[in-house]
Amino acid sequence: MPSRRVRALLLAAIALPTAAAAEEGMWTFDNFPIPAANAALDTRIDQAWLDRVRLASVRLGGASGGLVSGEGLILTNEHVASRCVEDLSTPERNFVASGFTPASRSEERRCPGMVAEILTDISDVTDRVQAAGRGLEGEAFTRARDAEISRIESEACGGDSSRRCQVVPLYRGGQFKLYAYRRYADVRLAFAPEHRASAFGGDLDNFSFPRFAVDAAFVRIYENDRPAATPVHFRWNPAPPREGEPVLLSGSPGATQRLLTQDQLRTVADLILPLEQLLNSELRGRLIQFGAASEQNAFIAGQALSSVENGYKRGYGRQQALVDRAFMERRAAAEADFRRRVAADPALARDIGDPWAELAEVQDEVRRLHPAYYLLEIRAGGGSRLFGWAEDLVRGAQEREKPNAERLPEYGDARLPQVETSLLAERPAYPALDEVQLAWWLSKLREILTVDDPRVRAVLGEESPEALARRLAHNTRLGDLAFRRSLWEGGLAAVSASDDPLIRFLLRIQEVTRSTRSEYEARVEAPTERAGEKLARARFAVYGTSLYPDATGTLRLTYGRIEGWTHQGRTIPHATTFAGLWDRATGAPPFDLAPRLAAARDRIPAETVLDVAASTDTIGGSSGSPAVNAAGEIIGANFDSTVLTQRNAYGYDPAVNRSVLVTTAAITAALRHAYSMDHLLEELRVVER
Template identity: 50%
Template sequence: MSLPSLRLTASLAALGAATVVLSAPATSARADEGMWTFDNFPIATVNEKYGTNIDQAWLDRVRNAAVRLQGCSASLVSGEGLILTNHHCVVGCVQDLSSAENDYVKNGWMPATREEEKKCPGQTAEILTDITDVTDRVVGAGAGLEGAAFVQARAAEIDKIQKEVCGDDQKLTCQVISLYRGGQYKLYKFRKYDDVRLVFAPEFQAAFFGGDPDNFNFPRYALDAGFLRIYEDGKPVATPNHLVWNANAPKEGDVTFVAGNPGSTSRLLTMAQLEALRDQQLPLTLIQTSELRGRLLEYSTTGEEAKRVSVDPIFGLENGFKVYYGQQGALTDPAFMATKRTAEQELRQRVAADPALAQRIGDPWAELERVAAAQRDLYLPYRQLEAAAGQRSSLYSYAKSIVRAAKERAKPVAERRAGYSDADIASLGRRLATETPISNDLEKIYLDFWLSKTREYLTVDNTDVKALLGKESPEQIAERLVDGTRLADPAFRAQALAMTPEQLAASGDPLIAFVLANDDAAQAIRTQWESAVSGPTSRAGEKIAQARFAVYGTNLYPDATFSLRLSYGQVKGWTYRGVTVTPFTEIGGLYERNTGAEPFNAAEDWMAAEGKVNKSTVYDFVSTNDIIGGNSGSPVINAKGEVIGAAFDGNIHSLGGSFGYDGELNRTVTVSTAAITEALRTVYNQPRLLRELGVRR
């Protein structure tokens, strides 16, 4: 696979707003570093360095063709709503559309006609249309407040801003995004499409040839590509603003741009925050991810259906584990940590040398050191009871959403938490109505694992653990809740969402009853977290952002926030410890690498086409573009604004990319449009797609 989608990093992302906040100084972007916003892209720098002629019109065309999916990125590549992304970004949809009789993950999804394109449950596609600065309003909302009150006031104002612009319009998404960790707040307005259909996906083995051993490595021979289409009123959406398909491979040294939605970076953490991440959060995440992966791998050996339904979850866990392992490696590298320490000291010294600035911002670094102490005590209960409660269980998520909506709806509108207006609850209802296949076996594994880890980390004698478990074991609770709940039925979910807390309690559903019984404790630890950690952290982060602007100016890129960004670079290999890696692989290398045994067994369709396929076609390539998880599926674009590939991975050196960028070693891995075209033409016989892409047969 590739870059992790956001759902694969949920265990950290749920804590990120409070624990992973930028706060150390920034140096000027080096080499091709930077995930730049479209309203602050360094046009002159790029044109001067690479001899390009990009301008605002070029940026607007790219922005209008960029698409944000659930946890991934994509691009429009035809005038009829056709979207290019990665296979690993659509494999969840492929699995949802599959059955024991028709395993499209294994065999591929290749409908002969447009009428056979099927809707992906729960998938949405969003295109950014407007960016508005709302910094003064958001910052003003928290003036004079501290702790949980500060967090809630900010959240309420953000919610108000979003509602003012998008209202109840289901075709729009409004999102206030924090940039520079409190230095700026921008309202991003998107055009949203919720009828997204699967057009094409190759076999899993073609998309993920080499499996976990090749993941985050290069050379690669993976066709990690898939196509979707956006529909509205039952018809494909007309999309004149799309990228032109270029079926030719780039050459070494060619300039490349990546437009996508990088999920989260933490490149300017204070030393106190880096140490907390290194010493507490990442080790726990690594341990839990590893153990859960082991449970799923064991389950997958119990039968063909178990293997089929566990493919995507195992895929995600393995990818996530590798990411966390790489992050931990960066944070345990003395040289890396010394660089971060020096950068922090530089900013602090610059602030101290300016009495007016020092008086204005105080000492936010000391504040964050105090927060780190509180965080150490609260992290485990907050993680296990609230942020990561239920682990990956869809059924638990449904129950939690329904219970909290009912409790908030019972309050006067003015007293509700942000995100629980009547319009928000109606939107939740639409999401709950989506029919998605659920594996009871996996649900039991997830709940059992969460409960057993909660008991292990918080101890048997913990009051909240006693309330969760009662006299039952985690295994017994998981089996009882999953077998007894009706929440797999969308019709029942709709009924439950309309109930009061009292009606929910009387509904007889065991999972809803379980969440109701334990939700007060979960929300109490959340309030403690906001008061002692996220509130003070946000305050300190805002002050450090002000210091950074004062010292370094504003011509810097902000951390990634799963908002649209553009990076620039060039097709280029790298040298490490005397070994030079060239920037391209060719299709012929797939057959040379094929052993016939998993995970190096070439897909059957590719083996059948060996005598016909052009083996000299560039398959995958690398470039110096700066990307991170969430960039999966991002279009890789040439200087003309044509799409030449879809980014799907980074090399092994990029795993520390959350905390820094090394232009000598960090590389983006891309599947080329040349390879996709050759596959559609010769391997899969897809003339209708080729015609739509403007490729001659």
């Protein structure tokens, strides 16, 4: 899902207002509980340690990575780099199947559209943002806040494309922080194994443990066509993690929903999750059918299918949490305790009123408006790359005509470099795949909103979903980078004059999509944010400000230990080895070994620790997060969690919550024995033993 739409999901995440378990919390770097972490882990973390970890941590789009050399080298996951690998591949030269193993740094290739960001500063802008919306309601409230946020971001970063400034809401509007990043738009692929190595076991093993995956890749940031100087970086430790060893993960988790009221959570259970699961299951089927038609189709649909399968399995795990009686009773008890504490303070109760009742009232509007908003804004285009380009061209042209403070937030001056980098990246287009995605989206739009909905008629016109999708996907010229560039640089005049069918289509549906968005913002987002601000004020009054906030796609630090767990009488050990990989391999997909790993079977020590489980608190977006030991050395990279851990959206459960990490020991062995990446090992200063 495009990052600019994540905000529109609106059910913002909030930390549970009760005492956290030792490992619980996705902590901001300006509010990390140093004494509590040291007490739980028996470590000696201090502020200097935190600063080094922050400056060595990298945000890569909606995922994470860690600097591991002084020359811009970043460790992340193969599945994080997979879009780059796919974009650099062709059916004739398929790096997805063969891996990308350059013989030297000079052969590293630029990842189209990939941006790396390092957090340099956090500052508080709460008073400015809250003052902008004071006394306003509905759309006026939303627009006033958006305008002030755009002003703050523009003032902080201006037109400097080497920086990114982002105002982040925390504690559901209780705080607003300005996050400033050093931005690198030249990111090059330095190594990726075969996709089969990182995704061994396929969808069957996904979100599970034991795992046997070498889900690791390296990218490098460049500046002025030279590797960027990165003196602050993690030292590579190739030793295998030990059971019980402290571990900290520094990454950018996407979103949690840990203090949805019980009324809000019922809406998630009754409407939001079922709709997402229904749609994802059908799209998954269509993509599987498309990929089965030919090897070329399987190649071009791989990334899209993987994304949908992840979303579906993540949703399944969350649904399991919503029917777990004990888990839900703990949530209900936490809310009841919070309400009792507020009621016990008459002055506080008078100050905030009854935000729980306000949020309960909003749920009727969510149920009425969410399906159309979800289909016309959040999932518009069905994931089609061509549609996404057209939307940025049309809305970008329209919004740039307005003063910065009056634009949609995603097209403010401070955010335009992100839009432009993505739009003008030299990526391949596959109209046959776009046709599948567009036809799915249009058919679901008609089915769920119904044939007689005027918005459906405005979108489809006189055409069927299939005919319209075919015409748009195969007749547009947006796959041509030069054509996209001419429209972007030509602005509204060029876009309005274009006869490209996809551009004409986006121009035609703007009234429908924009009005749907405006109504949702006015009737759902604004009152939800107003009530959320009151709850945050009460939370600070009752529990203080030492709680962790919701995950928001910004840099966080979480801590725990390397450890397995026991569930329903079954004990799962903390680690897997290459011996387990060889044993699990059957030769038949998805349990077939990657060719280069198979060829190195006699060279890789069978006892080498491959993957480990950790009690750290993570969620989607944490992929690629550097796993760091107490000395600040990197010992692995987070790449997954378990199905049971998907309840992490709503609350941390220490009994079953586990992150899954690929170890530096496994990566080192693979680089040395399977892929002959000696120049990377030398850069990592790994001495062969």
